[in-house]
Amino acid sequence: MSKLTTQLKQQLTNNPTRPIMQDAEKHWYNGSELNEERETWLQYFQNQGIGYNDVVLVALNNSVTYSLVVQTLWEIGAIVHPINPAVTDIQLNEFEEQYNYSAMILNSDIEEPDTLATTFEKRPKLTTLHEPEVELYIRRIHEAHVAKVPFDNQFAIIMHTSGTTGKPKRVGLTHEQLFANSNNIIESEDLTDFDRTMIVMPLFHVNAMVISNLATRLSDGQLIFRPKFSAHLFWKEVFDEQLTWVSLTPAIIEILLQRDEQPKSNKLRFLRTASAPLLPSTHEEFRYRFDIPLIESYGMTEAASQIAQNPLHAPKQNSVGIPFGTDVRILNNDLKELGPDQVGEIALKGPSVIDHYLDPQPETFSDGYLLTGDLGKIDDDGYLFIVGRRKEMIIRGGENVNPLAVEDCLKVLPFIKEIAVVGTSDKIYGEAVTAVIITNDDQTDHRYQLALLKNQANNQLMPAERPTEYIFGQSLPKNATGKVQRTLLAKEIEEKQYIKEA
Known part of the structure; x- marks a missing residue:
């Protein structure tokens, strides 16, 4: 076997x-x-x-x-x-x-x-x-x-x-790749037979399959299965079932912050988050509200899930941590390795990383490394920071705009429930910075909210970063783990499925 x-x-x-x-x-x-x-x-x-x-x-x-x-x-x-x-x-x-x-x-x-x-x-x-x-x-x-x-x-x-x-x-992931990454997770999270977790993300997703399921089983831990995440039961189950850790997504973190419940548990060692970027403001609010270690990590299907994770006892705010069992490099446009704190494309190689797709994609590999399409940097201490997605970067008038930075700036406004910033076509500047906002109220007149958004952008963002269009919508297109599907959102905006406010 x-x-x-x-x-x-x-x-x-x-x-x-x-x-x-x-x-x-x-x-x-x-x-x-x-x-x-x-x-x-x-x-x-x-x-x-x-x-x-x-x-x-x-x-x-x-x-x-x-x-x-x-x-x-x-x-x-x-x-x-x-x-x-x-x-x-x-x-x-x-x-x-x-x-x-x-x-x-x-x-x-x-x-x-x-x-x-x-x-x-x-x-x-x-x-x-x-x-x-x-x-x-x-x-x-x-x-x-x-x-x-x-x-x-x-x-x-x-x-x-x-x-x-x-x-x-x-x-396609092999037995060896799944085994290798499961053990990376066990090592990075100090998992033992004393640990108990609950799977709240779908098992058809690599996060739940490998991080929650396989890593727990290979470390002789205990597993609790639930058909899906329940916001109103989550903290109660953490306490009742004496959970020691749970793997979540930023979407779930946002949902927990919108509720009044407070955790009551002396068993919970940490919560971890992955599968999508966690906005710094969201992390800060969670830490202030709940006083529970929230460990950021970075992973992808092509690496059998986890690539990097913050050390439990030495996390860095806004970083996704230190690579475990994976060689991570930052490359420039000429595929040359960059030094510390220089932003470039994240490239991977290691026992858990694929060397080909089932559908040939040779352009996504170079010298044995997988080109992730993610932009990031590594500091002098070896911590990895995610800057954004190469394809999601907005180029307005020749300047690069990171949509995550714009979202983090605007999200502090209390009426915002969710926000996504994408690039849409602009005849003069190439791309417009378009912000789609889901509010936490039922207002239909958004003039006051729009004024607050513009004021916040003018005070906190560079001119090229300021949204040129604001849209108030009912929902954002997401995948099964709650990650916003930005390409689909931009397409829906172009097809006039959203009404622009300005």
Whole structure:
């Protein structure tokens, strides 16, 4: 077996009576119960002829079953393709044409997709543990593959990048890459068997799959599964379940700040945040309100999640921390390495970093390094700072404008619930700096708010940074982890789907 599957199995066999995973009904399962469940799935897949190199779609809500199904598929050499369980029939058909799945595992409450009727056969529901039932679809015409022990360098999972600046890319991650980054996370967070976390982000996202799920399991910690994040229950569950850490996103941090609840826990060591930039003003407000260590980190699907994280005992404000197990360089436009505190493109290489996409993208690699498209700098102490995205930088009249800096400046105004700044077309200056604001009130007359925005921009921002257009909207387009899809937002503005105030 691969090192990954070996240790996942050992976690269950070495803890026969210890509670390891808790389901949504707050029922704990010990290693013996989970191992029995694992054996059931293992036998089922082998009986269905699912085996080495078969690609299996998994579209489930977060659950104990999810973690065990993925582990079992890896043990027989299959490749997991986790996707959003809210997938549409059209999207499912597109995925099927691309991957030619051997099997699909879907939520039981999903309406049977029409596209599966002629290609797949629904099998009887396999109910185990106390978890909700799931639907199993097996390809009608399928060449049975024998289960084989997976190698470390075999693909374990296929994931899609978030696609905030373009079409999502397909990323194949090996057992070895998942194992390497899981151990980077364990080291950087000092995870032990005393730790307990709750998964609140979707498991089809690399953050939840690797940082919360795999790192906890490989460190013999305890896992609590919830179908999704609940703002009004979060602090209560942190206290009731005696959580020691939780991985969140900036979107969740913002939601927690909008509520009146205060945490009450003597077990919580830290919260960590990743998956999108955390505005400095948001971090400062969180630290002031809750007095809980909020550890910023940096990761991406192409690196099997974590790239850098702030040391727990020596974090730097506004930094995403120090690289763990990954060689990080800052390159200029000529792909030459820059020195400390110089801004350039972040490039990566290491045991957990891919060296190619499943869809060829040779321009994103140079001398063995992955060119991330992120802009950043490294200080003299080795801490990494994210400046923005190369494709998201706004060029107005030849000057570069960082949308994150503009957002952070304006967000201090109390009526702003959410804000996103993007570049839109301008015939004279090339791009306009456009700010889309979601307010926390129901006002329809925004003249006073608009005056406050302009005053703040004039006092705090350079002329090129000041928004030339303000839009008051109802919502921002986001992906499943709450990251604003800036390219889509700019497109919607260009298509006149938003009404400009100025």
